[in-house]
Amino acid sequence: AAAGGGGGAAAAMEAESEKEMREWCVALPKVELHAHLNGSVRDSTLLELAKQLGDKGVIAFDDVKDVIMKNGRSLLECFRLFDLYHKLTTDHDTVTRITREVVEDFATENVVYLEIRTTPKNNEAKGMTKRSYMNAVIKGLKTVEAVEVMLFDSNPLADKTPMSGLGGDTRKKKIYVRLLLSIDRRESTAAALDTVNLAMEMKDQGVIGIDLSGNPVVGEWETYLPALEHAKQLGIPITIHCGEVANRKEIQEVLDFCPQRLGHVCCLNGDEWKKLKSSMIPVEICLTSNVMTGGAPSLELHHFADLYNAKHPLSLCTDDSGLFSTSLSNEYYLVASTFGLSKAELFQLSQNAVEFVFAGDDVKISLRELFKRAEKELI
Numbered sequence: 001a002a003a004g005g006g007g008g009a010a011a012a013m014e015a016e017s018e019k020e021m022r023e024w025c026v027a028l029p030k031v032e033l034h035a036h037l038n039g040s041v042r043d044s045t046l047l048e049l050a051k052q053l054g055d056k057g058v059i060a061f062d063d064v065k066d067v068i069m070k071n072g073r074s075l076l077e078c079f080r081l082f083d084l085y086h087k088l089t090t091d092h093d094t095v096t097r098i099t100r101e102v103v104e105d106f107a108t109e110n111v112v113y114l115e116i117r118t119t120p121k122n123n124e125a126k127g128m129t130k131r132s133y134m135n136a137v138i139k140g141l142k143t144v145e146a147v148e149v150m151l152f153d154s155n156p157l158a159d160k161t162p163m164s165g166l167g168g169d170t171r172k173k174k175i176y177v178r179l180l181l182s183i184d185r186r187e188s189t190a191a192a193l194d195t196v197n198l199a200m201e202m203k204d205q206g207v208i209g210i211d212l213s214g215n216p217v218v219g220e221w222e223t224y225l226p227a228l229e230h231a232k233q234l235g236i237p238i239t240i241h242c243g244e245v246a247n248r249k250e251i252q253e254v255l256d257f258c259p260q261r262l263g264h265v266c267c268l269n270g271d272e273w274k275k276l277k278s279s280m281i282p283v284e285i286c287l288t289s290n291v292m293t294g295g296a297p298s299l300e301l302h303h304f305a306d307l308y309n310a311k312h313p314l315s316l317c318t319d320d321s322g323l324f325s326t327s328l329s330n331e332y333y334l335v336a337s338t339f340g341l342s343k344a345e346l347f348q349l350s351q352n353a354v355e356f357v358f359a360g361d362d363v364k365i366s367l368r369e370l371f372k373r374a375e376k377e378l379i
């Protein structure tokens with residue numbers, strides 16, 4: 001009984017320290033660089049939307065409910081799910097709503113800088129163009145009330161308000177939000193070019209980059225290359241999903257293209273790892289997503305450890321926090337619990353991500369200041 005009691009006490013202590021660490025990871029100011037809008041929608045909102053469409057007879061609610069509430073998801077299942085999500089979020093008002101909620105959810109996690117990526121969509125039946133879709137997203141950013149959304153670069157010297165409510169500050173939290181436009185791998189060259197041109201047109205409205213994403217077993221690099229080259233010529237920063245599947249030819253081509261950042265980098269071989277490491281291209285690491293979709297065999301064997309030990313530039317990201325039931329705080333907690341990083345190391349990891357944001361120098365300066373202040377309170 002004594003041994004059992006001791007075990008109980010040890011377990012209680014462990015539970016207490018887990019709780020403390022989780023709370024610390026929430027309090028840590030964080031930078032999110034890889035979050036897909038539709039993958040970040042709350043389950044409760046998806047269920048509500050599914051119920052409404054179910055009542056109208058557009059979908060079978062019970063089928064949808066099971067899919068949304070299901071846990072493990074293969075990569076292919078994810079992309080089937082996105083088609084379903086898109087059915088639920090097609091109209092302008094819903095796009096505005098989910099954008100607002102996604103920003104609020106990230107701000108609740110003390111994310112202080114957020115790049116949301118989304119695929120501008122044409123949908124004739126809803127009178128939606130890529131442009132009107134993006135206007136609906138931006139409307140969502142402008143109607144956030146719970147936190148102050150900073151969509152434009154501001155003069156950091158004129159702005160001394162703490163951003164994350166650290167130290168019991170009761171003023172509204174602030175969050176920088178920027179948008180990346182995604183090219184979906186199913187799109188044609190012309191559609192991909194439209195997205196790049198739209199990003200250029202909307203660069204004064206918070207749009208700062210281009211992403212290439214979508215089902216990695218669909219499409220050819222040559223199809224998107226003209227659009228990506230065009231973005232490069234226009235000086236628009238680019239991030240590319242790389243190596244979600246072992247497509248050797250494409251991994252080479254992506255590494256040769258040298259985008260500003262890379263997402264995932266799961267299935268690289270020895271030479272590709274060498275090339276990546278010598279390139280020093282920052283990598284957006286998505287632990288939970290990679291383990292759930294099979295891009296990494298387990299948390300313990302995730303390539304985070306190798307890249308971290310090699311001091312490769314990294315930032316932890318959620319990918320699809322709704323779809324994978326995670327949060328950025330949870331991703332930091334997983335790094336602590338799986339790889340044994342200390343609080344000081346986690347803080348450094350979070351702070352380093354400031355250097356990889358696509359926003360301009362004013363924002364970086366402001367974020368560096370914020371981390372300096374936070375360090376005194378958290379470490």
Ligand code: 6MZ
Pocket residue numbers: 036037038039078082083117118119120182184185213214215216241244289293319320
């Ligand atoms: C590749 C992904 C992805 O754009 O409609 N997307 N692409 N790999 C992933 N890892 C699991 N997760 C999400 O958000 C959803 C879209 O983002 C891309 C897919 O194209 C998906 O349809 P938006 O807001």
